[in-house]
Amino acid sequence: MPRAILKTNISFGLVNIPVKVYTATEERAIAFKLLCGKCKTPLKYKRWCEKCKREVPWEEVIRGYEIAKNKYIPISEEELATIKLETTHRIEIIKFVDLTDIDPIYMAKSYYLVPDKGAERAYSLFKEVLQLTGKVAIGRVVMRDKEHLVLIRPYKKGLVMTDLHYASEVRDINSLEELKKLVHLKEAEIKLAQALVAKLSGKSLKLEEFKDRYKEAVEKLVEEKAAGMEIKAEKPEKIKPTQDLLQALKASIEIKGKKKKK
Numbered sequence: 001m002p003r004a005i006l007k008t009n010i011s012f013g014l015v016n017i018p019v020k021v022y023t024a025t026e027e028r029a030i031a032f033k034l035l036c037g038k039c040k041t042p043l044k045y046k047r048w049c050e051k052c053k054r055e056v057p058w059e060e061v062i063r064g065y066e067i068a069k070n071k072y073i074p075i076s077e078e079e080l081a082t083i084k085l086e087t088t089h090r091i092e093i094i095k096f097v098d099l100t101d102i103d104p105i106y107m108a109k110s111y112y113l114v115p116d117k118g119a120e121r122a123y124s125l126f127k128e129v130l131q132l133t134g135k136v137a138i139g140r141v142v143m144r145d146k147e148h149l150v151l152i153r154p155y156k157k158g159l160v161m162t163d164l165h166y167a168s169e170v171r172d173i174n175s176l177e178e179l180k181k182l183v184h185l186k187e188a189e190i191k192l193a194q195a196l197v198a199k200l201s202g203k204s205l206k207l208e209e210f211k212d213r214y215k216e217a218v219e220k221l222v223e224e225k226a227a228g229m230e231i232k233a234e235k236p237e238k239i240k241p242t243q244d245l246l247q248a249l250k251a252s253i254e255i256k257g258k259k260k261k262k
Helices: 120-133 177-181 187-200 213-226 245-261
Strands: 006-012 015-023 063-068 071-075 091-097 107-115 136-142 147-155 158-164
Touching: 006 120, 006 136, 015 120, 091 147, 107 120, 107 147, 120 147, 120 158, 187 245
Parallel strands: 006 091
Antiparallel strands: 006 015, 015 107, 063 071, 091 136, 107 158, 136 147, 147 158
């Protein structure tokens, strides 16, 4: 049974909706342990003070904000509690917008919002009005030492809240030097590329059909090695950039056409 990471309130005008926040996603990548190369013992990390030359226990650890190189101002939990923002205890709804107004690059981690006890009616109304208007709510809430900008939208039976990056957190793509070397394309290249996209286009995307093939391959590798099999490493194939775009596009369309016929 998952545990709520936060209890808060959606503030919608004068309507107050108590909600519980659950993490909506989880990483399932392969988790490797770092081992000692000699004895294969798992390595441990210590909170080491270079000046005192000792390991610092958790009860002695404090927060510090760096104001200059190697110069810190200590900040206690009690001092942080003196910051009085309305969003410390609620999700303050700022405005309602169309989902298409938000570039996906701004979207980060997602959370499920569920009604707390007694808030079922107000929660249902908020969800229903978002569905009827086709809008999403933009709000602010303090979580984990930061005031987050969030998006709230209907999702299946409930609501999902997505953390949004601030504009200052998204790097400017125009600052990348490589993009200044782009070239003009030939009309024939564009048309063939469009034809290939049409060949590769499907009616709908079903994410349930996709699995982490790398994770499965690593698990198989571990099983084989545990069974005493010898693992032979092969040199990775060097992929070269395509020089003749027209020829490559034509060949790609032909291959796709043959696969469809089969």
